[in-house]
Amino acid sequence: MSYNDNNGQVDSMKRDHATSFDIKRLPDSFKKFLLDNSIDPQIYTVANLPRYIRINTHLPDDKRPTLEDLKSQFETDKVYAVDGIDNFFMVQLEGTTQRISDITAYKNQAVFGIDLSSAIAVKALEIQKDDQVLDLCCAPGAKLCMIANILGKDGLGTATGVDLAGHRLATCRSMLKKYKVGEKVRLFEADGTTFQVPAPSRLGNKMIDPEESEQDGARKRQKTSLVEPFWSARLLRHDKQTSNTLYDKVLVDAECTHDGSIAHILKYEKWGWDAFETNFMDPRRIDNIAELQCNLMKQGWNMLKSGGTMVYSTCSLSIRQNEDNVAWFLNEYQDAALEKIPSFNLKPAKIKQQQGFPALQDKIEANCLRFDPISSSTSGFFVARFVKKPLFA
Ligand SMILES: C[S@@+](CC[C@H](N)C(=O)[O-])C[C@H]1O[C@@H](n2cnc3c(N)ncnc32)[C@H](O)[C@@H]1O
Known part of the structure; x- marks a missing residue:
């Protein structure tokens, strides 16, 4: 492992990978899936990946742990600030008995765990304090907490989280409450492929969109029926859903086969691979997931302002759910421009060849x-960023 620890920043993510899992134990259908997607099965043998935490920046400065506090609480010097992502730290836990949930900063809600690849997806939104952000698949909510954290307490920015699964949204609500970051957030239990609630028009007594007049609102109020939020912060509770306002930023962190999440896949060792095959490897299930992802991207785009940014991400490493979907989207939407995303200290894996649109x-x-465990020492993850150009500029 080689780190430059001069100022506590990660210089290089090169590391020796310990192995913990015999890939011969993976079921045949999954091995075929990996082969079809040119995914190296060795990624499932990587153990001791670094862990990542974000400081809860809703807390005042004197309640936030410093790098030295974190080293002392983790009982290791192997804690590093991630260069380019403020308030973000990597920790190498092997050799210590500590887990993230053991440290005082975690117990005080001063840090939360989130993988660096996920943080890069949030960072790619380039959230500003007045942004209206839509998170179309938000539960259980680590990215939504980071979004709320970046929006901060000043400004007119809000976050709207949507998820189909009520029980997962309940976890999301608990996270927002636990970290006390939800004062400008609302949640909807809804299908993201048809979700049409506009960005809020008011934050408490402040107008978010000054061009939206009361009269317009009253006229539209007769036509629209209110979609009841699953949960809403007090400041957003009385939104009449009558604005014409679309969102500045949309995150589509889509439902996927989760094959990039090594910890998730290895759980099936205990649960039984049969369940994994039924849940994820059935070809009809993979077709349906890819179609769902395209429909989520479509609706995310419909709800995005001209000039706005949409980030698409999955924790799958399959071509079908990543490069193929991006190619399909670019071909479908002439106003979509793909933009480069900084990878910070991570060494990304090679992008795969999609078949549909060679150009x-x-x-x-x-x-x-x-990203994958071997190249970047993170979970498997894919991110794309689109900007919505004016169609007839
Ligand atoms: C990869 S997880 C999202 C993780 C989340 N962004 C986070 O950071 O914790 C995908 C989520 O999509 C949700 N989902 C599946 N189908 C959906 C749909 N049609 N509309 C909205 N959410 C959906 C699932 O319930 C699941 O919570």
């Missing part, structure tokens, strides 16, 4: 990011 391959390779 778009160079653009996808130049702009999208793939």
